[in-house]
Amino acid sequence: MEAGFISHGFVRTSLVNSFGRSGKLAEARRIFDEHCDEKDIFLWNTMLGVYADHGEAEEDGVFLFWRLHLEGLKADRITLTTMASACDSPELLRGSTRIHDHCVELGYMTDVVTSNSIITMDASCGNWEEAVAIFRKSQHRDVVTWSAVIAGYFKQGRHSPGIRFFQEMVLEGLKPSKVTLVAMLGASGLLLEEAKKIHAGVVAIGSENDSTIGNAMAFTPDATGRTQAKPTFVSVFAAYSHAGILQEACQIYGSLGGDFDTVASLELYGCMVDLLGRAGWLAKAEALMVGMPFPPTLVMLKSLLGACGTYGNLERGQRLAQEITCSVFMVKKS
Numbered sequence: 001m002e003a004g005f006i007s008h009g010f011v012r013t014s015l016v017n018s019f020g021r022s023g024k025l026a027e028a029r030r031i032f033d034e035h036c037d038e039k040d041i042f043l044w045n046t047m048l049g050v051y052a053d054h055g056e057a058e059e060d061g062v063f064l065f066w067r068l069h070l071e072g073l074k075a076d077r078i079t080l081t082t083m084a085s086a087c088d089s090p091e092l093l094r095g096s097t098r099i100h101d102h103c104v105e106l107g108y109m110t111d112v113v114t115s116n117s118i119i120t121m122d123a124s125c126g127n128w129e130e131a132v133a134i135f136r137k138s139q140h141r142d143v144v145t146w147s148a149v150i151a152g153y154f155k156q157g158r159h160s161p162g163i164r165f166f167q168e169m170v171l172e173g174l175k176p177s178k179v180t181l182v183a184m185l186g187a188s189g190l191l192l193e194e195a196k197k198i199h200a201g202v203v204a205i206g207s208e209n210d211s212t213i214g215n216a217m218a219f220t221p222d223a224t225g226r227t228q229a230k231p232t233f234v235s236v237f238a239a240y241s242h243a244g245i246l247q248e249a250c251q252i253y254g255s256l257g258g259d260f261d262t263v264a265s266l267e268l269y270g271c272m273v274d275l276l277g278r279a280g281w282l283a284k285a286e287a288l289m290v291g292m293p294f295p296p297t298l299v300m301l302k303s304l305l306g307a308c309g310t311y312g313n314l315e316r317g318q319r320l321a322q323e324i325t326c327s328v329f330m331v332k333k334s
Helices: 009-021 025-038 041-053 057-070 077-086 090-105 112-124 128-137 143-155 159-171 178-185 192-204 211-219 230-243 246-254 266-278 282-291 298-311 314-333
Strands: none
Touching (some): 009 041, 057 090, 077 112, 090 112, 143 159, 159 192
């Protein structure tokens, strides 16, 4: 940096991205603030992406998005899809409406990737009329487009309209992704009749023999309308983890003592630590592991250590490596 290399746009962007992946948001923002006046949309997009990846879009990300427009920069498709993916709750409805309007004004709705992102955002923020309107107007609906609407309905607990869209999708000859099917079958509060309709759709598209989907189907209500026991619950939760369905898994985890009358086990904690690590939420994963009523297992520690390596978090990785060494020593000593 002393040699002046940071003056190159690619180097600046790479540094912001690198600091962001390592969880050093303050350093990433410092590099950004020193060079954001150079009207480099790639730099702005990278900083917005850092905030989105770390769950900071609600405040810092949205503020930076407004500032981008005040600075006279034109948001591109990457800007808008990044912000759309970050706006995923009703609390961000106001911001999502502004992003939606920008996409329309700039003519980006004809792009299927952008329109899919906006549909997902609108559905997640509770702006159902807009989400369905975009869906119906879209001339290039793909599996992602359908899944965005279906997942949005199920996320808000509106199973009936979500199932209707699912049935319509199957009738059009499209096959939902495994992620969508697992999310539907594992939805909290799913009723017996709703589960039967989803099962029928799964059979119609020939996915009933898939092991992950089979586990999820075993978790849906039985003939009495009651869900299965904990071993099946664990297998479904593990399926969420391996499929990377973070938000739905968090909702299931939060309902352990209520909807499913299940006590959180060491195995369930392990699944959640693994899931958070896969998503890059290393601090949350470690906090969960430290706060659980069991000592962490070697598998948990190694899982989180691997995630630290993936996301370049050296400091946390070194600390976990020391814990693993101590754990192994204590096991051998005993």
